[in-house]
């Protein structure tokens with residue numbers, strides 16, 4: 116795979132008509148953490164997650180012929196919304212395949228953008244099969260993470276971080292398929308080789324963590340999680356992100372559903388931000404005492420697409436049922 120800093124700089128120019136340079140704000144939790152904590156607010160993107168960066172860059176990189184035939188993707192919600200948003204801006208037909216695990220709020224947002232939505236099966240694997248079927252008919256598939264254009268787009272976050280703070284010592288990043296964490300880690304270490312980069316996943320069904328432990332992509336069971344955007348494996352035929360994460364991530368930390376629940380509350384009460392579960396996993400790692408760091412540290416707050424009814428329950432400290440488990444304060 117050819118990914119270099121120049122591609123990432125080019126991507127940054129290519130996407131700026133749609134994606135925004137997001138704020139980097141001080142967290143109120145610096146005192147508790149014992150180091151300067153900064154929050155990169157991808158929650159302020161037009162689709163309320165960083166996925167707009169990769170989706171826009173990947174679509175911009177297609178040929179006119181490919182654009183005219185349309186695009187297809189499968190998604191846990193945020194990539195689909197980003198693809199639908201960028202495709203609409205550029206006048207391209209998009210189809211988004213989603214499993215029944217994707218929250219209704221995310222499905223509606225994608226439909227509202229005018230994309231064709233296919234809901235299939237109970238797992239991300241089912242949505243992948245449907246995506247492959249549509250792609251075999253000549254429609255271009257854009258992976259949510261295992262695509263050089265998508266990775267270069269997500270990696271633009273590293274450029275923005277170091278432009279603001281060249282002295283950054285640690286970057287903590289939510290991790291699922293690894294387009295975000297792998298891309299940022301790669302770019303960050305080209306700019307500042309000594310920077311420490313950590314991925315954070317939920318305890319149950321952490322695809323990249325399990326793959327790196329096994330030395331190859333493995334199937335993971337999918338469980339309902341507050342961090343629904345982190346669900347699913349990395350793909351048995353993973354081409355790019357497995358190698359990228361294995362090489363460039365210094366560590367991977369796992370957090371429990373209770374940690375995520377508490378983190379969503381604290382992020383709201385202390386930092387005044389609304390995050391979805393996946394966007395709060397870095398806060399969760401901090402609260403669980405799993406981040407022993409020194410020096411200026413950035414958390415990537417990756418998305419805000421949370422069902423508001425559920426979010427209000429969490430803020431009120433009410434007990435939630437997630438599949439077979441109950442969680443609360």
Ligand SMILES: *Cc1c(COP(=O)(O)O)cnc(C)c1O
Pocket residue numbers: 164166193194259260289290291292293294295296344345391393394417418419
């Ligand atoms: C997709 C997503 C992630 C994980 O990104 P990967 O590139 O799959 O590792 C994290 N947070 C949110 C909000 C997401 O939508």
